[in-house]
Amino acid sequence: MLKQETIDIIKSTVPVLEVHGTAITKRFYQRLFEAHPELLNIFNHANQKQGRQQTALANAVYAAAANIDKLEAILPVVKGIAHKHRSLGVKPEHYPIVGEHLLGAIKEVLGDAATDDIIGAWAEAYGVIAGAFIGVEAEMYKQAETQPGGWEGFRPFRVSRKERESEVITSFYLVPADGGAIAAFEPGQYVSVKLDIPGEDRTHIRQYSLSGSPGAGHYRISVKRENTVPGLPAGRVSVYLHEEIQEGDVLPLSAPAGDFTLDQGDSRPVVLISGGVGLTPMVSMLRTLAETQPERKVTFIHAARHGGMHALRDEVEQIVGEHPAFSAHWVYGTPTDKDREAGVFHKEGYLDLAFLQQTVGTTDAGFYFCGPTPFMRTVNQALKEWGIAAEDIHFEFFGPAGALD
Structure with missing residues (x-):
């Protein structure tokens, strides 16, 4: 437990973190990688270059400071981050290193404003927060290894099938190279894929949602080639997967992780909303619903x-066609002449509240969504305007968590 004096000091720094949080986390990562370049084998380099990781950490530090007197309020955030840490291989020995450089970055950025009392309070608070992460992650590591078909660390999987799904998305069907059983997963979870790319100094690890259904005897990931957006750095890993990885090749995988999962204990209608490659966890949820709750709307x-x-699309339409309680609706931003002639979409332009209300028809449902951050902000705002209860809104960021409000 933290002393009241420590809590008071931490809370007094909240306004400062709101202003200087990203500068602190940017300097933190600079210090961390200068002192421990080996940790570049864990972190996503593209997220670092785009500033997404720095912003996500700044948000997490700000939330921890604002809720330091009621840390249970950020437990869901802790669990979400812990899932990613477990899938990446973050271990207890990494936390003192992070603490040292986070405190050092605070001192550097704030200068004389970072008094000994403030640094001391943050050191004490970091110890408590790090202890919470270590405890949660220890249970996750144990569960991943001891569950039926589970394993520790990364396990080699063979690509049994590679299939192009669209102009930019390709699916990889993965089976264990040792021929053994594989762990079950919850629809919505992901695996980490570890790659040593020829010519690259560092290992790359990326998380990809499982787009198939549990119990299939294999895992399926559906990967978007990420160098198709002008102005953004090429997706080194996704390009390598698309161009170089072929059937028969081996990829190291973590056991499934993630807390963005379908509530299968709920019998109410469920709404699955996706944009772009954000449909991958939704297809997994749809398949699971078809197998376990075929009468659910x-x-x-x-x-x-x-x-x-x-x-x-064909896969989803086939599942929907076999289940009278299911329906599918497509929104195309810039449909082609071929799309128009075939009549394959239901709305042109952007997804909006009016379309959601018309299509869904009820607020008494569970809503799950995933996609590019601007898309997710639009969906989140629409659901709030519609009056959807906060506990019925579920979403997943691909990459570091951002802000939807």
């Missing part, structure tokens, strides 16, 4: 630029 809504960018 399910509305599947997906937004894509056009038909050529729309992955897994």
Whole structure:
């Protein structure tokens, strides 16, 4: 437990963190990688270059400071981050290193304003928060290893099938190279893929949602080639997967992780909303619902630029066609002439509240969504305007968590 004096000091720094948080975390990562370049084998280099990781950490530090007197309020955030840490291989010995450089960055950025009392209070608070992460992650490591078909660290999987799903998305079907059993997973979870790319100094690790259903005897990931957006750095890993990895090749995988999962104890209608490659966890949820709750009302809504960018459409339409309680609806931002002639989409332009209300028809449902951050902000705002209860809104960021409000 933290002393009241420590709590008071930490809370007094909240306004400062709001202003200087990103500068602190940017300097933190600089210090960390200068002193421990080996940790570059864990972190996503592209997220570092784009500033996403720095912003996510700044948000997490700010939330911890603002809730330092009621840390249970940020427990869901802790669990979400802990899932990613476990899938990446973050261990207890990393926390003192992080603490040293985080405190050093605070001191550097704030200068004389970072008094000994403030640094001391943050050192004490960091110890408590780090202890919470270590405890949660220890249980996750144990569960991942001891569950039926589970394993520790990264396990080699063979690509048994590679299939192009759209102009930019390709699926990889993965089976254990040792021929053994594989761990079950919750629809919505992901695996980490570790790659040593020829010519690269560092190992790359990326998380990809599982787009198949549990119990299939294999894992499926559906990967978007990320160098197709002007102005953004090429997706080194996704390009390598698309161009170089072939059937028969081996990829090291972590056991499934993640807390963005379908509530299968709920019998109310469920709404699955996705944009772009954000449909991958939704397809897993849809398949699971078809197998376990075929009478439950399910509305599947997906937004894509056009038909050529729309992955897994035939698969979803087949599942929906076999289940009278299911429906699927497509929103195309810039449909092609071929799309128009075929009449394959239901709305042109952007997903909005009016379309959601017309398509879903009820607020008494569970809403799950995933996609690019601007898309997610639009969906989140629409659901709030509609009056959807906060506990019925579930979403997942691909990469570091951002802010939707």
